Amino acid sequence: MAQYARTKGSIALITLTNPPVNALSAAVRKGITEAVARAFKDTRVKAVVLCGENGKFCGGADIREFAKAMSGPPLVPMIHAIEAGEKPVVAAIEEMALGGGLELALGCHYRVAHAKARLGLPEVTLGLLPAAGGTQRLPRLTGIPAALDLITTGRHISAQEALKLGIVDRVTEGNAVEAAVELALSVVGRPLAPRRLSNHATPLPADLDGVFEEVLVQVKRRARGAMAPVACAKAVRAAAELPYSRGLECERELMNTLFTSGQARALQYCFFAQRAAGKWSLPNGARWDNSRPRAVHTAGVIGLGTMGRGIAVCLVKAGISVVAVETEEKQLDSGRRAVRGMLERDAKRRGVTAPLHMITFTLSMQQLRDVDLVIEAVFEDMALKKSVFAELSRVCRPNALLCTNTSGLDVDELASVTDRPPLVVGMHFFAPAHVMKLLEVICGPRSSPETVATAMTLGKRLGKVSVAVGNCPGFVGNRMLKLYLDQAHFLLEEGASPEQVDQALEEFGFALGIFKVADLSGLDIGWRVRKAAGLIGPDVDPKFPSRHRQGRRYCPLPDLLCEQGRLGQKSGRGWYLYDSAGGKEARPDPAISSFLQEYRLRYGISARRITEQEVVERCVFVLANEGFRILEDGMAAAPEDIDMVYVFGYGWPRHRGGPMFHAAQVGLATVLQRLEFYHRQNPDIPHLQPSTLLRRLVGARSPPMQQWKQHIRSINSQL
Numbered sequence: 001m002a003q004y005a006r007t008k009g010s011i012a013l014i015t016l017t018n019p020p021v022n023a024l025s026a027a028v029r030k031g032i033t034e035a036v037a038r039a040f041k042d043t044r045v046k047a048v049v050l051c052g053e054n055g056k057f058c059g060g061a062d063i064r065e066f067a068k069a070m071s072g073p074p075l076v077p078m079i080h081a082i083e084a085g086e087k088p089v090v091a092a093i094e095e096m097a098l099g100g101g102l103e104l105a106l107g108c109h110y111r112v113a114h115a116k117a118r119l120g121l122p123e124v125t126l127g128l129l130p131a132a133g134g135t136q137r138l139p140r141l142t143g144i145p146a147a148l149d150l151i152t153t154g155r156h157i158s159a160q161e162a163l164k165l166g167i168v169d170r171v172t173e174g175n176a177v178e179a180a181v182e183l184a185l186s187v188v189g190r191p192l193a194p195r196r197l198s199n200h201a202t203p204l205p206a207d208l209d210g211v212f213e214e215v216l217v218q219v220k221r222r223a224r225g226a227m228a229p230v231a232c233a234k235a236v237r238a239a240a241e242l243p244y245s246r247g248l249e250c251e252r253e254l255m256n257t258l259f260t261s262g263q264a265r266a267l268q269y270c271f272f273a274q275r276a277a278g279k280w281s282l283p284n285g286a287r288w289d290n291s292r293p294r295a296v297h298t299a300g301v302i303g304l305g306t307m308g309r310g311i312a313v314c315l316v317k318a319g320i321s322v323v324a325v326e327t328e329e330k331q332l333d334s335g336r337r338a339v340r341g342m343l344e345r346d347a348k349r350r351g352v353t354a355p356l357h358m359i360t361f362t363l364s365m366q367q368l369r370d371v372d373l374v375i376e377a378v379f380e381d382m383a384l385k386k387s388v389f390a391e392l393s394r395v396c397r398p399n400a401l402l403c404t405n406t407s408g409l410d411v412d413e414l415a416s417v418t419d420r421p422p423l424v425v426g427m428h429f430f431a432p433a434h435v436m437k438l439l440e441v442i443c444g445p446r447s448s449p450e451t452v453a454t455a456m457t458l459g460k461r462l463g464k465v466s467v468a469v470g471n472c473p474g475f476v477g478n479r480m481l482k483l484y485l486d487q488a489h490f491l492l493e494e495g496a497s498p499e500q501v502d503q504a505l506e507e508f509g510f511a512l513g514i515f516k517v518a519d520l521s522g523l524d525i526g527w528r529v530r531k532a533a534g535l536i537g538p539d540v541d542p543k544f545p546s547r548h549r550q551g552r553r554y555c556p557l558p559d560l561l562c563e564q565g566r567l568g569q570k571s572g573r574g575w576y577l578y579d580s581a582g583g584k585e586a587r588p589d590p591a592i593s594s595f596l597q598e599y600r601l602r603y604g605i606s607a608r609r610i611t612e613q614e615v616v617e618r619c620v621f622v623l624a625n626e627g628f629r630i631l632e633d634g635m636a637a638a639p640e641d642i643d644m645v646y647v648f649g650y651g652w653p654r655h656r657g658g659p660m661f662h663a664a665q666v667g668l669a670t671v672l673q674r675l676e677f678y679h680r681q682n683p684d685i686p687h688l689q690p691s692t693l694l695r696r697l698v699g700a701r702s703p704p705m706q707q708w709k710q711h712i713r714s715i716n717s718q719l
């Protein structure tokens with residue numbers, strides 16, 4: 001699938017045709033190989049231009065082919081044939097040249113990019129490395145530090161940055177194909193040897209070892225336990241130390257190891273799962289492709305606490321005018337300062353003017369009368385939220401959407417106090433809202449298709465991964481988190497320390513262990529929720545609280561900590577010790593160790609040695625177990641959605657795919673057996689009891705994830 005045409009008499013124009021992104025499938029590779037050979041043979045042709053159909057150059061190798069046996073002409077010899085050709089070949093890069101697409105362009109003798117094009121080698125994000133010569137050609141062109149940066153992070157760069165780095169020869173605001181044809185005509189007859197990147201010597205930095213050491217530290221910090229970034233750095237090192245052909249061998253060997261790894265499978269799964277999450281559907285037949293979102297030009301944000309500030313910043317950055325409302329002058333002032341500061345810092349980083357004119361701050365709800373949509377972000381309290389929603393019904397125009405940023409309250413109950421339940425939807429952002437990628441869109445039973453479509457589309461416009469979830473306590477993410485946290489607390493009771501649990505989870509790949517996360521978020525948040533749920537209160541002896549509630553095991557340790565004023569980072573003490581209130585560096589606290597010992601003594605618990613395996617299995621399998629229950633209850637449409645919630649909202653290591661993918665990788669029968677084992681040891685923890693769906697799937701010989709849905713018998717599915 002590559003079209004061949006002749007233009008201006010002597011230019012062969014070869015167009016990659018494989019929508020939507022002209023990925024280099026077997027058919028495309030065959031098409032390019034044949035078209036290039038034809039152009040090189042045709043004596044009327046003096047130069048060649050390569051471009052892509054529909055104004056897109058190329059999104060790289062066809063990722064869907066990686067799961068199948070490889071067929072068709074391989075990329076490496078195809079690119080070599082282009083580079084070695086005796087006629088100049090120019091790549092016309094419109095919209096994107098990514099992965100194998102950029103490697104193809106690097107094999108061309110010249111590159112012209114449209115000003116809006118994005119370029120990059122994102123293979124590392126798929127658990128791979130640029131294995132079509134990219135790790136050898138790019139360093140020869142840009143030098144080691146820039147190549148290391150691009151290849152180990154996979155970041156996309158603008159055409160302007162690519163021009164500065166020498167990756168493209170020209171950037172045009174006009175038609176890139178025409179500019180490439182012009183360039184091709186102008187270079188006919190010029191020597192090609194200097195344009196063949198594989199001939200170049202790699203420019204070396206003075207402190208080669210230092211550069212690589214620093215990069216390895218960075219990549220290990222960014223993605224703990226991930227293999228691909230390390231392999232990428234090794235391949236670039238080969239470009240520094242070996243001749244091109246031996247560097248290429250090294251690239252291939254490293255790729256062979258990555259290609260079949262579980263990490264690559266997990267990361268490629270994430271790529272498709274992320275896209276699948278956007279394709280929501282409701283039981284009433286409404287879907288992403290048959291429901292029209294509303295246009296959102298103006299939005300209101302109510303409450304300028306941490307969440308409201310972040311949400312306001314996201315909206316403004318997406319070009320939406322915001323009216324931000326607070327109840328008191330003092331909060332309004334500090335909110336205004338914080339939001340402006342964030343917008344200014346962001347603008348400074350990007351070298352643009354801060355769009356401060358796009359946000360107004362007010363104490364009056366009346367100012368919301370003309371907005372298209374409101375996001376309420378007040379304190380997590382049902383009575384308070386209800387009063388806000390009742391007022392919004394009175395103030396806002398009748399067709400304005402009302403959204404709540406609740407992290408777990410009943411969206412339908414809130415909708416019921418409004419004059420427009422179909423226009424009410426949950427939009428659960430994650431702190432800090434202007435940074436975190438996840439948005440849970442809670443489809444209440446009465447939310448209209450248009451409302452869901454608007455919230456999902458708005459999320460995408462804000463740069464979020466929007467996942468549609470059902471309306472149940474805690475929705476998907478926090479419903480699972482609660483049980484994960486419970487396991488961590490139980491492990492402390494049984495003999496573990498916070499740092500031991502955190503270390504095991506960090507070794508597994510979590511960015512931060514659960515106790516560090518709890519300290520960061522503030523221990524009082526859960527404390528308040530537990531009080532509201534009646535788990536702590538006048539009936540509970542504060543000095544000697546019971547370890548059971550509502551017929552199941554309950555761990556009062558975090559409540560006891562809060563009573564001591566240990567609220568986490570903000571108070572300088574939580575599960576860890578910090579230098580000062582607000583300090584970031586977590587240190588093990590001997591006081592916690594004594595506190596745990598006294599606690600165990602008081603309750604007659606003899607501490608036992610807890611292995612890393614037990615920590616990880618109990619914490620991680622309980623997540624998946626609840627994920628199965630969520631699927632059974634119809635609160636998530638697919639296991640992929642649950643995984644995306646965990647990857648983008650809860651620091652789950654991407655190279656492990658997500659809790660559901662991980663369970664499938666480990667083997668559902670193993671997960672079932674381990675849960676049964678832990679439940680036998682802890683019969684008072686009902687959440688360790690394997691879910692019905694997990695049992696049913698194991699009974700059905702663990703079918704692949706795509707078939708799990710067929711085993712769900714939910715009659716009340718909300719999705």
Ligand SMILES: CC(C)(COP(=O)(O)OP(=O)(O)OC[C@H]1O[C@@H](n2cnc3c(N)ncnc32)[C@H](O)[C@@H]1OP(=O)(O)O)[C@@H](O)C(=O)NCCC(=O)NCCSC(=O)C[C@@H](O)CCCCCCCCCCCCC(=O)O
Nearest residue numbers: 023059060061062063064099100122130131132256259275
């Ligand atoms: C391109 C994008 C930026 C576009 O974003 P946008 O938001 O506009 O659109 P979507 O993301 O929604 O995408 C639309 C649609 O397209 C699908 N899609 C996108 N890219 C690809 C692709 N590259 N392949 C297939 N499909 C793609 C996407 O799924 C959507 O469809 P859907 O139905 O899901 O809605 C954005 O899409 C993007 O970022 N794409 C990915 C870009 C990327 O990562 N490219 C790199 C690909 S990997 C690569 O190029 C590898 C190369 O280095 C070559 C490697 C050589 C291979 C050699 C193999 C030898 C190994 C031998 C080992 C043997 C071992 C042994 O057997 O022993």
